[in-house]
Amino acid sequence: MxxxxxxxxxxxxxxxxxxxxxxxxxxxxxxxxxxxxxxxxxxxxxxxxxxxxxxxxxxxxxxxxxxxxxxxxxxxxxxxxxxxxxxxxxxxxxxxWRRHMLLHASAVAKDGRALIMSGESGSGKSTLAALLGEGDWRLMGDEFTLIDPASGDALAFPRAVSLKNEAIAAVAARVDVARLGPLLAGTPKGDIRHLIPRADAIAAMHEPARPALLLFPRFGGEASIEPMGEGEAFVRLTEASTNYVALGEAGFAALTRLVRETPAFGISYPDGAAGIALVEQLWADAAR
Amino acid sequence: MPDPAYRAAPPGALRFEPLGEVTAIFDRRSVQTHLVVSPMPEILEAMGAGDCDAATLAARLAARFDLDGVADVGAILNERLGELAAMGLVERA
Amino acid sequence: MGGRGPVSSAQTFVDLLAGRRDAATLAPRDWDGVIGVARSETMLATLAHRLKDSALPPTVAALFADQRAAAAVARQQALWEAEMARRALAPLGIEFVLLKGAAYAAADMACAAGRQIGDLDILVSEPDIRRAENALLKAGWEWVKADPYDDFYYREHMHELPPLIHKARDRMIDVHHTILPRTHRITPDALALMSDAVKRPDGFAVLNPADMACHCAAHLLADGDLQGGLRNLWDFHLMTRDFAAADAGFWGKLDARAELHGLRAAVRRAARLARDLYGSVLPSGWDGQDGSDVWYRRRLLARDDWGRVTRLLLEQAFYIRSHWLRMPPAMLAKHLWTKWRKKP
Structure with a gap:
């Protein structure tokens, strides 16, 4: 071409x-x-x-x-x-992609352990990851998280973050403008502006992280935390995976292991700050 | 008409992974995942190697579980067996 | 073939499959084009199997290992569809023969290694077709589309029921009662295909070797517009090689069967193309030349480094030609017009 x-x-x-x-x-x-x-x-x-x-x-x-x-x-x-x-x-x-189980989920990592957030677009998983990634977390990805079937580890896919609508202003206020792409106004997905991940996140993109917490965020409504059973987390993640079926038994083994070893919660939050607070609270419990 | 008999999957074909209240079953022949709840795993376990109909199954399950007070166990098991057959986990003998 | 200038990715791809080119001689970036062509021909896992023991760049080796693993899963899924069809049809005594990819996998043929398998294709004798349809509908398959024109078209003119899809497994089945459309000027002997099929120990029936090669050639040349042609030709190359190795009289039997089905020209051309592209060794009498083969070779190799079809005019010509073969001209005009009008 x-x-x-x-x-x-x-x-x-x-x-x-x-x-x-x-x-x-x-x-x-x-x-x-x-x-x-x-x-x-x-x-x-x-x-x-x-x-x-x-x-x-x-x-x-x-x-x-x-x-x-x-x-x-x-x-x-x-x-x-x-x-x-x-x-x-x-x-x-x-x-x-067939090497890893692909989850439609964002992820951030701290101390070699990963927080994975899965949800539909509009759930705020991308924005939460971007905001956490500007704090003391390593951004692993805003769209896809890869699970290595052999080790069970999460692998990063830190493409340029796709900020949408209100998230653009929320994140833009905190970062150097040199890390932002052009504003794409009025796309079929609304306004979009890309954020270049921090250099340390890019440098560490091949470092695996152990899944430590699974969250299923929902934007809107009062702040709440709902523990999620292994069965429901399993079903939700099969739906969030584009290649679960194609991986055969390797995918089955990886996913059963993931939901067994990783505590899972559904969370609702009214705004970014509340979302971050919930995440940090759950992380403090999970990482203990 | 007598109840249809069914045959279980050959040994090693199914992998069971309990996940809390549900059981995930991976069928190596179909590469499919089935999520089931009780009494499906118990039925599959009780099927054994030979052909098996609802009455045989009811007798086997009664030896291990308290089925007193369950009305019409045979009809319920027939229905469950039909569902398992539709999933391919058991086969009409 | 040959020619001047750098070798195209499509040619390199074919050379790798044929074993004319050592994978170690490719520059790292040559793989982009080769992988692009292989993907567009849905043959990447086939190539991955062919080059399993070759010296490859590490990332290519990893990609190929992924492809082999995924193909093994897909093959298992395809065989399961065959098994579920058997469970639906066998209790009613309806015999069926597996066709194409599922048949190659069930018979564990060389061409099944990494081969993409789409819908399940089965052959049922024409008197059984209604019962087969009902049995499948009862077992959870349902019509894909309710468009009355398409339905009418299939039933009146094609060699299969309108496609059915399983509502739980989301997989399609094509139930054929012969291997070419009824309107095609060639009418293979469907009765002979069924009655001379080979029953395997696992209970599945597949076409006998000569019929299987005839069907492969028909699929490649008489039925389609050469879409997926490199793959069908690869099937033909490997199956005729192995059939001939197992039975010294194979080529003679193939000739006789091709004659019976009216597919002699297609089979002969497939053999010549397999020789030209993949290096098939043909018996004397088959090894001639035909001036028009060059157009087929060009069409088969018309892919650029990005996997795009080049020579669009040539492709169009083959599309019209394939419809021409399937339908008499007046009906063709009606068909294309109806298809045209349906577009929004």
Whole structure:
């Protein structure tokens, strides 16, 4: 393809090709601090392309392709090329990665132990992870957490954090503007702005962490904590995993082990500060 | 019509992992996970190697569990066996 | 073949499968294109099996190990679908024959190593088809779509029931009563396919070797638009190699069966293409040349380093051609028009 770049996030080496220069330039800026290995073959390929040659210039719209394709995925305008790249990368990992059990969950770590937060979009798992990652936690990822079936450890996937809507202002107030991507206003997912993880989180991205606490956050309502049984946590995590079935017995073993060894809670919280307070309280118990 | 007989999975085909109030069963033949509650694990355990119908099963379970006062054990077990067959965990003999 | 300039990724991929190229001679970044092509042909796990003992860059070796493990799970799932079909049909005495990927896996053939298996394809004799349909519906399968046109189209013109999907397992089954659409100008002898099938010790029936190769060639050349052609051709290459090794008279039997089914041209062409791409060793009399093979080879290798289909016009031509083969022209016009009008 005309323009391309290579990005390594956690264990995944991406190759991203584009019919336009802009999305690649934007990616290169966001991922400039990530380790580069130009000779490493790609595990996953993302293509950003124009459906017809003239659509590169005329009302340019970005189609998302690659190793795996969602047939009815709608194209995005070129101004949202960075979002298209992010969606393409997510898609390839979600559908193609087989080495680890993939959880649609954010994670942060402290002292080699991981807090994993799983929830639908809108649950605030991404924002909580971003806020914790600006404190004394290591951000492991805002979207995917990988579980190594052999060891049971959590592995990081610290892509650029995708901040949405109100979370943008909440996080932007606390970080150097150089760590923020361009504001993508009015996307199908609302306003989006990417946050480059802290350098220490990127440097530590290959360090595994032992799962110590599983949270299922829900944004809104009074602050509350609900202990969750192993069975329910198991069901929720199968639903949060894109490759649980494909991993066969290895996935089954990894997931039963995870829910047995890791205390799980559902939490509700009215705002970020309350959410952080609940997390720290539960962590203090779990880490004891 | 006599109750249908069923056959259990061969030894080693199923892996049971109790998770609190539920039991996760991994079927190595189908690569499927089934989450079940009592009395499904007990039924599967009591099936044994040969063909087995609801009456046989009721007798075996009665030896281990207190089934007095449970009305129509046979009908209930028949229904459960049908569900286990639909999941592929047991097979019509 | 050959030609000047750098070797394309598609050609390198084919050369690796054929064993003409040593994996150790690839530069690290050559793998991008090879893996891209393999993924687009849904053959990455096949390549992973083929290169199991080759010297590979560590990350490629790790990716390939993942692919082999995932393929083993997928194969087990596919065989389970066959088992569930057996549990639904056997009590009613309905005989069926496994086709394509599930058959290769059940028979543990070389081409099954890493092979992607999609829907479960089974062959049922035509008089049994209604009973089979009812039995499957009772056992938890249901219609995929209720579009009356598609339903009518399938039942009237195709060689299978409209696809059924299992409501709990979310897996599709295609119940065929022959191996090419009724409207196709070639009409294989479905009765012979069924009655000469081979029953395996595990209870599953598969086509006999010559019929299996005929079906593979029909699937590759007479049925489709060469989508997935490299994989079907790889199946053909490996199965004919192993059948011929087990039975010195195999090629003669294949010729006779192909003649019976009206598939002689397709089988001959598949054999020549397998020779050209994968290095199949053909008996004398089969080893000729055909000028038009070059178009098929080009179409089969029309992938770029990013796994995209190149030569779009060539692809279009094969799409129209495949419909032409399946349907008489007037019906083709109606079909394409109906499909066209349905688009939003």
């Amino acid at each position: 005309r323009h391309s770049t290579r990005i390594a996030v956690g264990p995944v080496q991406f190759r991203i090709g584009s019919d336009w220069a802009a999305p690649i330039a934007a990616l290169d800026r966001l991922y400039a601090g990530y380790p580069q290995d130009e000779a490493r073959p790609a595990d996953a390929t993302v293509r950003l392309f124009a459906a017809r040659p003239w659509r590169r210039w005329l009302r340019p719209s970005v189609h998302i392709g690659g190793d795996f394709v969602v047939p009815d995925a709608l194209p995005l305008p070129l101004s949202m090329g960075l979002l298209a790249a992010e969606m393409g990368m997510n898609l390839q990992v979600a559908l193609g």
